[in-house]
Amino acid sequence: MQVYQIDTSISDKGTINLPMMPYLYSKKVKLVIIPAEDTKEEAVLREYAMARLLAQQETMSANYMTDEELDNLRYECLRTNS
Numbered sequence: 001m002q003v004y005q006i007d008t009s010i011s012d013k014g015t016i017n018l019p020m021m022p023y024l025y026s027k028k029v030k031l032v033i034i035p036a037e038d039t040k041e042e043a044v045l046r047e048y049a050m051a052r053l054l055a056q057q058e059t060m061s062a063n064y065m066t067d068e069e070l071d072n073l074r075y076e077c078l079r080t081n082s
Contacts, residue, residue: 003074005050007036030071034078053077 010016010033036043053074 003050003054032075032078049077 004021006018008017036046056073056077
């Protein structure tokens with residue numbers, strides 16, 4: 001599963017602006033929202049955590065994990081490193 005990180009904001013009316021991503025049109029996606037009131041150090045740690053998560057996904061055998069288990073792993077990695 002490909003993971004994308006997009007830095008954006010939510011307007012006062014609740015609108016989230018996303019970049020054009022035609023390769024995702026007509027596909028189901030999951031959206032995880034993590035408040036990003038980061039200092040520069042926290043932003044660097046978050047980027048490091050995301051890189052670690054992606055590296056971990058590449059080395060583990062996903063054949064033995066359900067989609068839900070993979071999603072939970074991603075969430076835990078993001079939550080514990082945010």
